[in-house]
C-alpha cells in the first residue's frame with residue numbers, strides 16, 4: 001500500500017467524485033492514481049470556460065482549494081457559477097460540488113449567498129440555506145476522514161458504473 005504523498009486537502013471536485021463513488025478519491029489519495037484526461041473531458045472543460053473577458057477564480061485556504069468557474073455580482077451579493085458540459089443522473093453531486101466551493105471560498109470572499117449551476121446551458125440557482133450548507137459540511141468531514149484512513153471507505157459496486165470505471169484496476173471491490 002502506498003502512503004499519500006501529501007496531506008489530503010479536500011477540493012470540490014473530490015466531493016463530487018466521493019458522491020459518485022467514495023472509493024475514487026480514496027484511490028487517488030492512496031495510490032496517487034488519476035484518470036488521464038479523455039477527449040470528452042477536454043471538450044467539456046473547453047465548453048465550460050467563462051465568456052471572453054471573464055475568468056475563473058482560484059481560492060486556496062487551510063481548508064482546501066477550489067477553482068470557481070465564475071463569481072458574479074447580483075442583487076448586492078455574490079453568486080458562485082458552476083458550469084457542466086454533461087448532465088448527470090446524480091444531479092445532487094453537482095450541487096454538493098458547488099456548495100463545497102462556497103465552503104472554501106467563504107473564508108476569503110465575503111457576501112456569497114447563492115450558487116448557480118449551468119448544465120448544458122440550463123441554469124438553476126440555489127440559495128445557500130443553513131441546512132444545505134450543514135449537509136455538505138458533514139459530507140466534507142466524512143470525506144476528510146476517509147482520505148486519511150488506510151482502510152477503503154465502504155462503497156456499493158454498481159455494474160453500471162464499475163464496468164467503465166478507469167479506477168477499477170485499483171479498486172478493492174473489483
Ligand code: SF4
Pocket residue numbers: 021022023024155156157158161162163165166167168171172173174
Ligand atoms: S470500480 Fe466501481 S466501486 Fe470501484 S472505484 Fe470504480 S465505480 Fe467505485
